[in-house]
Amino acid sequence: MNPVVAFVVVMLIWTVSDYVAKRTRSLLSSLFVASIIFLIGFLTNVFPEDLLASSSLLALAGVVVGFIIVHLGTMISLDDFKQQWRTLLVGIAAVVGIGVFLLIAGLLFGGGVQPGEYDELAAQPLDFVIAGVGALSGGTISVLIVQEAALGVGLTSVAIFPVLIVALQGLVGFPLTSLILRREAASVKAQVRAGELPVEAVQDTPDGTVADTGRLPAAFRTTAGTLFVVGVVVLAAMGINNLTDGILNTFVVALIFGIALRTTGVFKPSVLGGIDALGLMMIAILILVFGPLATVELSDLASLAVPLLITFVFGLAGIAVFAAVTGKLLGYSIPMSIAIGLTALFGFPGTMILAQEAARGAGESPEEVAAIEGQILPKMIVAGFATVTITSVVVTSIIAGGIGR
Numbered sequence: 001m002n003p004v005v006a007f008v009v010v011m012l013i014w015t016v017s018d019y020v021a022k023r024t025r026s027l028l029s030s031l032f033v034a035s036i037i038f039l040i041g042f043l044t045n046v047f048p049e050d051l052l053a054s055s056s057l058l059a060l061a062g063v064v065v066g067f068i069i070v071h072l073g074t075m076i077s078l079d080d081f082k083q084q085w086r087t088l089l090v091g092i093a094a095v096v097g098i099g100v101f102l103l104i105a106g107l108l109f110g111g112g113v114q115p116g117e118y119d120e121l122a123a124q125p126l127d128f129v130i131a132g133v134g135a136l137s138g139g140t141i142s143v144l145i146v147q148e149a150a151l152g153v154g155l156t157s158v159a160i161f162p163v164l165i166v167a168l169q170g171l172v173g174f175p176l177t178s179l180i181l182r183r184e185a186a187s188v189k190a191q192v193r194a195g196e197l198p199v200e201a202v203q204d205t206p207d208g209t210v211a212d213t214g215r216l217p218a219a220f221r222t223t224a225g226t227l228f229v230v231g232v233v234v235l236a237a238m239g240i241n242n243l244t245d246g247i248l249n250t251f252v253v254a255l256i257f258g259i260a261l262r263t264t265g266v267f268k269p270s271v272l273g274g275i276d277a278l279g280l281m282m283i284a285i286l287i288l289v290f291g292p293l294a295t296v297e298l299s300d301l302a303s304l305a306v307p308l309l310i311t312f313v314f315g316l317a318g319i320a321v322f323a324a325v326t327g328k329l330l331g332y333s334i335p336m337s338i339a340i341g342l343t344a345l346f347g348f349p350g351t352m353i354l355a356q357e358a359a360r361g362a363g364e365s366p367e368e369v370a371a372i373e374g375q376i377l378p379k380m381i382v383a384g385f386a387t388v389t390i391t392s393v394v395v396t397s398i399i400a401g402g403i404g405r
Helices: 003-023 030-043 057-073 078-082 085-109 125-137 140-152 156-193 223-243 250-263 278-295 298-303 305-329 334-345 350-362 366-402
Strands: 114-118 121-123
Touching: 003 030, 003 278, 030 156, 030 278, 030 350, 057 223, 057 250, 057 278, 078 250, 078 366, 085 125, 085 305, 085 334, 085 366, 125 140, 125 156, 125 305, 125 334, 125 366, 140 156, 140 366, 156 278, 156 298, 156 305, 156 334, 156 350, 156 366, 223 250, 250 366, 298 305, 305 334, 334 366, 350 366
Parallel strands: none
Antiparallel strands: 114 121
């Protein structure tokens, strides 16, 4: 597809999605609307499969996602980060809940060994349970772990299963989380108006950046200079990832670097705020969310429709029960706890976008929006890393070896 045409089409889709989100005050999130448009477009072949790749945004996203993670780190203070230990526990509980409830589903609906349609091999219910846990609670890395294990024993159907889950889980996770966060945002707004939460004045400079410029020399506060410095931080995070053989994930390290550099005053809060490239970088990483939709085939959906339905129903039930109970015990509201658990379905950047949309939809002044976002955004960001980036990868790595046994 012509790259310029592809780029224009993607920008049109995102413009429409953003407009709908604003008109509905985030009742329909921009991510959900865009997911529907992309899914229909790919299934009907209105959009060619190479639409996103041809737009060059996927390639850009692969480069800049680490930059945005560092930026997120500079949006969270060290005190905010320290307070999120409860969020980490709720996220872990949600992943455990997915595993427990999917195992129950496998025992109830498995029906024993299924005749193999793929390479004359048979897939057992437990194989789909393991694949479902990895995909429903994780992202690309978890899916790759499952696929490697499944293809290693010749179970093609099990290898396809997590791809379909990942392609569809945003369609489930985005609207549910958006509705729940709207409720939490309304509750936070009531606390703000009752004087139970502090509200700070929002002070921006004329060019849109915050007043605190950090300790970087003026030469590094330009668009190019800022991207250079943040890029060096991302490279350092990648180096640590490689040295630890992935035990310390690049994005987790990048987030910690961002928090540390903001805390020490080297980076200003929201380090990329005000530079010319931020908007395009954000759109590029959002396109990562829709990439799997291009691979969905109606035949695959039809053949695995029942396992998919069971996986989502029981997986969501596991998230709701385990996250709500754990969160309540730790002092979180039930809506916030469930929203934290639901981040397992999409992770970053959905965690950031949905939190910001909920704050904008509930707040009626810049100060209210900032106060609501300050309560919700740190929890959602940390939750995404707790579920998708850390817990899911660890759990999937442990259980994937059971496929085909």
